[in-house]
Structure formats: structure tokens, C-alpha cells
Amino acid sequence: MDWQPHITVATVIENDGRFLFVEEFKAGRMVLNQPAGHLEADESLCEAALRETLEETGWEVELTALLGIYLYTAPSNGVTYQRVCFIARPVRHDPERELDADISGITWLTRNELADQPERWRSELVLQCVDDYLAGISGPLELLR
Structure with missing residues (x-):
């Protein structure tokens, strides 16, 4: 069997x-x-x-911590993704920057606003990462080599 996980990264960015x-x-x-x-x-x-x-997003951020390493197998295609998720703080936004072609926009939501829209989550990891952040889970960036 030829199985190879896809390595992805994500950032949880909170502001107020x-x-x-x-x-x-x-x-x-x-x-x-x-x-x-x-x-x-x-x-x-x-x-x-x-x-x-x-x-x-057009946002420059500063990575502050490692939130977690997650495994997710997409039910639509059976592909397994290893998601390395970071915590970051916003530094500077360029509203004129052209975003990736598949991005239609950005939005800032509270945890409850996100939780109220499960049909819009790309995967359950979207809320899981926010909840892990709010639970105070984090590790030093030095863990990554």
C-alpha cells in the first residue's frame, strides 16, 4: 500500500x-x-x-508557540493530513495585497461565532485548534527541528 501523509501548516491568530x-x-x-x-x-x-x-490573509504575523500536531483523514478522498498548527500574533496587515486565488476573503470571528457555523468548517480541526488555544495548550517553537 502506498500511503503518504500530506504535511500542512496552520496558524491560530487571536486579537481581542x-x-x-x-x-x-x-x-x-x-x-x-x-x-x-x-x-x-x-x-x-x-x-x-x-x-x-x-x-x-495579507497579514504578517509573529509565531509565538507551537499549538499542536494533528492527524486528519479527509472523508471526501481518504487523504491523511498532518497539520502542524502554530499560535501567532498579528503584526501588520496589507489590505491591498492580492490573496491566493482560492481565498475569497478573510474574517475575524469569536469562538462562539465559529462554533455556531459547523457546516462552514473545512474540517473539525478548525474548532479543535481554537479550543486547544483557549485551553492554554502550547509548546515552545524550539521543539521543531
């Missing part, structure tokens, strides 16, 4: 009780997700998280 999400069109519907994407060749996990966040 609201979290930054991207709105993207996937599998025929508009979904919410943390800024996230795939690790590219010759790129560190931290570099990937910073790049994906900027490309998808």
Missing part, C-alpha cells in the same frame, strides 16, 4: 477575542479555515506558516 479565518471555496461550498497550506520543498515548518498566512 476574535480569531482570523480565511473563507475559501472547497468541494462546492464556502468554508472557514485557519490560514493554512502545504509545506513546500526546502522550507521549514515555521517559514511555511508565515508564508501561507501572508499569502492567504
Whole structure:
């Protein structure tokens, strides 16, 4: 059996009780997700998280901690994703920056606003990562090598 997980990164970004999400069109519907994407060749996990966040939201962020490493198998295609999720703080926004083609916009939501829209989550990891952040789960970035 040829099985290979896809490595992705994501960032949980909170500002005054609201979290930054991207709105993207996937599998025929508009979904919410943390800024996230795939690790590219010759790129560190931290570099990937910073790049994906900027490309998808126009926000420069500072990574402050590792939130967790998650495994998720998409029911739609059976692909397993290993998600390395970071905590980040917003630094600077460029509202004129063109976002990735598959991103239709960004939005800031509270945890409850997100929880009230489960039909819009790209996966259950979207709320899980917010809840883990609110529970105070984190590790030092030095864990990543």
C-alpha cells in the first residue's frame, strides 16, 4: 500500500477575542479555515506558516508557540493530513495585497461565532485548534527541528 501523509501548516491568530479565518471555496461550498497550506520543498515548518498566512490573509504575523500536531483523514478522498498548527500574533496587515486565488476573503470571528457555523468548517480541526488555544495548550517553537 502506498500511503503518504500530506504535511500542512496552520496558524491560530487571536486579537481581542476574535480569531482570523480565511473563507475559501472547497468541494462546492464556502468554508472557514485557519490560514493554512502545504509545506513546500526546502522550507521549514515555521517559514511555511508565515508564508501561507501572508499569502492567504495579507497579514504578517509573529509565531509565538507551537499549538499542536494533528492527524486528519479527509472523508471526501481518504487523504491523511498532518497539520502542524502554530499560535501567532498579528503584526501588520496589507489590505491591498492580492490573496491566493482560492481565498475569497478573510474574517475575524469569536469562538462562539465559529462554533455556531459547523457546516462552514473545512474540517473539525478548525474548532479543535481554537479550543486547544483557549485551553492554554502550547509548546515552545524550539521543539521543531
